[in-house]
Amino acid sequence: MTADARLEDYFSQIADTRAFAHEAAKRLDLDHLRIVAHHADRSTLDIVANVLWSLCPAQARTVHPSLDQLVSSLPIIPQYDKLMRRWILDLADAGLLERREHGFDCASLASRPAPGADNPHFEGISTILLDVLRGRHHILEYVFGSLRPPWFAAYTAASYDADPVFAYQHSIVARLVAHLAARTTPDRPIRIVEIGAGMGGLTARLLPVLPAASHYLYTDVTRGFIDQAQARFADVTIDLRFALYDMNRSPAENGLSLGAFDAVVAFDVLHCARHLGRTLAWLRSLLRPGGLLINEQLTRNRPGHLIIPGVMPGFTDFEDERLAHCRTLLTPDEWRSKLAETGFADACLLPDDADLLNELGHGIIIARNPG
Ligand SMILES: C[S@@+](CC[C@H](N)C(=O)[O-])C[C@H]1O[C@@H](n2cnc3c(N)ncnc32)[C@H](O)[C@@H]1O
Numbered sequence: 001m002t003a004d005a006r007l008e009d010y011f012s013q014i015a016d017t018r019a020f021a022h023e024a025a026k027r028l029d030l031d032h033l034r035i036v037a038h039h040a041d042r043s044t045l046d047i048v049a050n051v052l053w054s055l056c057p058a059q060a061r062t063v064h065p066s067l068d069q070l071v072s073s074l075p076i077i078p079q080y081d082k083l084m085r086r087w088i089l090d091l092a093d094a095g096l097l098e099r100r101e102h103g104f105d106c107a108s109l110a111s112r113p114a115p116g117a118d119n120p121h122f123e124g125i126s127t128i129l130l131d132v133l134r135g136r137h138h139i140l141e142y143v144f145g146s147l148r149p150p151w152f153a154a155y156t157a158a159s160y161d162a163d164p165v166f167a168y169q170h171s172i173v174a175r176l177v178a179h180l181a182a183r184t185t186p187d188r189p190i191r192i193v194e195i196g197a198g199m200g201g202l203t204a205r206l207l208p209v210l211p212a213a214s215h216y217l218y219t220d221v222t223r224g225f226i227d228q229a230q231a232r233f234a235d236v237t238i239d240l241r242f243a244l245y246d247m248n249r250s251p252a253e254n255g256l257s258l259g260a261f262d263a264v265v266a267f268d269v270l271h272c273a274r275h276l277g278r279t280l281a282w283l284r285s286l287l288r289p290g291g292l293l294i295n296e297q298l299t300r301n302r303p304g305h306l307i308i309p310g311v312m313p314g315f316t317d318f319e320d321e322r323l324a325h326c327r328t329l330l331t332p333d334e335w336r337s338k339l340a341e342t343g344f345a346d347a348c349l350l351p352d353d354a355d356l357l358n359e360l361g362h363g364i365i366i367a368r369n370p371g
Pocket residue numbers: 160195196197198199200201202220221222225245246247248266267268269272273309312313314
């Protein structure tokens with residue numbers, strides 16, 4: 001295939017996948033999703049207000065500290081300073097923390113709603129956050145370890161495997177991956193690497209559309225996720241391998257060859273990069289010419305992402321231009337610029353910019369390694 005024909009083929013795959021996405025969207029109750037998102041954001045802010053009030057030292061409750069003063073007065077480990085900045089600014093924007101001329105009136109947090117008002121896990125999540133922010137425990141002790149409360153598995157499953165928006169997004173990615181796979185042959189099988197595959201929600205949707213000869217490399221920076229995935233996917237018959245991969249390091253440091261993959265897929269993870277531009281350039285170097293980055297991504301800094309996702313590994317590791325506002329997530333336009341800056345071409349957003357999912361802060365960003 002010539003380069004022009006490959007490009008035309010790419011756009012025809014995108015057009016088919018977009019049409020599929022629009023059809024599948026008809027089965028979503030979009031009004032209901034909008035209401036759920038609104039409630040999730042509101043109850044998250046209530047939890048954030050509750051936790052911030054518990055952390056606030058007595059002296060910060062009586063004066064009006066500046067943002068810097070308030071953050072540095074909190075008894076938390078430094079890795080969460082950026083998250084606290086976002087909490088404080090978002091609470092102020094939502095009117096739950098009053099701004100004063102030179103700072104914030106923390107006493108206004110005392111009028112937060114009663115615990116449990118809108119969320120059955122209000123107390124449980126607040127307790128976990130207080131422990132994690134103070135550095136008494138790591139969040140992964142709650143995710144995998146002995147500290148995991150009985151309700152936590154169902155809570156995280158509801159946020160991932162059982163979430164209708166993520167299921168919808170995964171089905172779109174599966175459609176596109178099926179297109180890619182259909183263009184490969186047993187002697188030139190498709191090769192996919194997934195970055196930050198975590199609990200394997202996207203993987204579980206992609207494996208069934210892959211032909212028997214496919215190669216799939218399941219990676220994460222966290223050993224616990226790899227161990228869990230090896231058990232979850234023990235019966236898979238394609239060549240599914242598992243490896244630790246840190247996207248803050250080069251492919252060579254991670255032991256991977258350049259240009260080896262037809263697709264790099266990622267779900268809800270690339271925003272965890274310390275320097276996003278550097279990571280995107282490294283991921284591009286993993287792709288063969290014409291290979292695709294398929295990035296299922298949160299694209300709006302909604303309060304709902306500020307609690308458990310906010311303390312998960314990587315969420316506030318950024319050390320790039322995001323330091324200016326402490327917002328982890330990029331908008332679709334920011335993604336397009338970042339991808340162009342790092343040598344990707346022909347970036348597309350699925351379903352599309354006018355979609356309600358875009359309004360809710362979800363999207364699939366796809367870009368090609370030119371060639
Ligand atoms: C919010 S979870 C993403 C969900 C995951 N894709 C899933 O389906 O469960 C973020 C994931 O990114 C991983 N992660 C964080 N920092 C990373 C890094 N530097 N390199 C690779 N993965 C990373 C975490 O271990 C975690 O699995």
